Amino acid sequence: MKKSxxxxxxxxxxxxxxxxxxxxxxxxxxxQNILDKIVKTAAITPATTVIEIGPGLGALxxxxxxTGATVIAYEIDGDFIPLLxxxxxxxxxxxxxxxxLKRDLDADLTTLVLDPKDVVVVANLPYYITTPxxxxxxxxxxxxxxxxxxxxLEVAKRVSASTNTKAYNALSLAVQYRAITRFAFKxxxxxxxxxxxxxxxxxxxxxxxxxxxxxxxxxxxxxFIKQAFAQRRKTLLNNLQAWLLLDKGILIEWLESQxxxxxxxxxxxxxxxxxxxxxxxxxQLEKTSGxxxxx
Numbered sequence: 001m002k003k004s005x006x007x008x009x010x011x012x013x014x015x016x017x018x019x020x021x022x023x024x025x026x027x028x029x030x031x032q033n034i035l036d037k038i039v040k041t042a043a044i045t046p047a048t049t050v051i052e053i054g055p056g057l058g059a060l061x062x063x064x065x066x067t068g069a070t071v072i073a074y075e076i077d078g079d080f081i082p083l084l085x086x087x088x089x090x091x092x093x094x095x096x097x098x099x100x101l102k103r104d105l106d107a108d109l110t111t112l113v114l115d116p117k118d119v120v121v122v123a124n125l126p127y128y129i130t131t132p133x134x135x136x137x138x139x140x141x142x143x144x145x146x147x148x149x150x151x152x153l154e155v156a157k158r159v160s161a162s163t164n165t166k167a168y169n170a171l172s173l174a175v176q177y178r179a180i181t182r183f184a185f186k187x188x189x190x191x192x193x194x195x196x197x198x199x200x201x202x203x204x205x206x207x208x209x210x211x212x213x214x215x216x217x218x219x220x221x222x223x224f225i226k227q228a229f230a231q232r233r234k235t236l237l238n239n240l241q242a243w244l245l246l247d248k249g250i251l252i253e254w255l256e257s258q259x260x261x262x263x264x265x266x267x268x269x270x271x272x273x274x275x276x277x278x279x280x281x282x283x284q285l286e287k288t289s290g291x292x293x294x295x
Contacts, residue, residue: 009193012057012083020194024077025126027192028057029150034187035063038202041184042122042148044069049109049116051144053100053123053133056080058087064122065093070113074100101132105141121147127196130155131171138178139222147205148184156183156201168267170229174222176271178212179205211271216279224278228266236269237262244285254284 009028013019020026029035038060044050046068055061055073061084064071070092075081076099084095094112096103109116121144125133130151137144151159154167160181161167175181187200215221227243228236237255241248252262258280260273269277 009057009059018079018083021077024054025128026054026056026077027124027194027196029059029124029187029191030193031191032059034191035060037185038122038148038150039063039067041202041204042120042146044120044122045118048118048120049113051105051109051119051121051123053121054126055084055095058084060122060124061088061093068092070094070116072096072108072112074098074103076100101129101136105137106143109143116143119144121149124150124200127152127155134159134171134175135222138174139218145207147179147207148202149205150187150200150202152196153186153199153201156203159203159205163270164268169232170225170266173225173271173274175205177215177221177275179207181205211275214275214279217282220282221275221278224281225266225274228269228274232265232267234265235263236260236266239266240281254281 009030020028042048042050044064044067048067048069050064050069050071052061052064052071052073055075056077057080061071061073065088071088072094073084074096075084076097078097081095081097088095096108109119121137123133134147134149137147150156155171158167158169158171159175160183161169161172182204184202184204187202189195189197189199192200212218228239230239230243234242237248237251240251244251255262255277258277260269260277266274
């Protein structure tokens with residue numbers, strides 16, 4: 001089903017008595033050239049297993065299946081399930097009617113695909129749940145090799161941002177901790193129906209474990225960077241003090257022992273420094289907790 005364009009999209013919606021639902025962030029991509037460009041960017045082969053989030057009318061789904069890859073598609077809107085079942089079938093297409101954020105992606109992969117390899121997430125992510133989906137893939141899965149995802153342009157820039165830039169935040173660090181990121185291309189708002197208020201961007205994430213080996217406790221690391229950016233205009237010291245509720249004198253001593261100024265803001269700290277700080281704070285907090293238990 002390799003068709004797109006506003007006329008075709010409207011026809012599909014009308015023929016199946018479907019309507020666009022704002023609560024699901026539905027914006028249908030109309031430009032076949034952009035669909036093909038996304039698939040090409042994902043470097044898919046028949047050996048690839050694709051996770052698609054929100055197939056909707058199936059425009060991207062069809063382009064993905066034409067590569068010969070296996071596609072696991074998660075669709076939350078039950079009204080679109082009959083359409084997708086009607087147009088796509090066969091052993092390489094698996095449709096799951098559920099909220100992807102409630103799923104165990106690794107379990108689904110191993111259940112549906114025998115020894116899945118070269119696993120790639122390819123999706124036009126709904127704006128309102130872009131960050132939760134990214135964090136789910138970064139924190140909870142071990143089988144994903146890369147992602148090629150479209151998102152709000154501002155978020156796309158944030159994901160690939162560098163230190164000391166307006167876009168750099170906790171999401172930037174979390175993504176760059178788990179993946180090598182690259183901004184692929186911009187997608188104008190005019191090629192969607194309905195048209196969103198902002199442009200989109202496609203980003204690639206090549207997953208790597210190179211930084212994971214340096215982290216003492218991964219859940220603590222993710223919490224640490226989130227709290228470090230809790231209030232962007234505050235210093236690192238003030239954000240950490242509001243979170244940990246420890247005496248500022250102790251926190252100043254800890255930061256200075258790691259060569260970090262208490263007056264610095266989190267946006268100035270690169271990934272390696274954040275990993276070192278998170279490791280140090282984790283060990284110090286464990287030691288403090290152990291000392292309290294002994295008294």
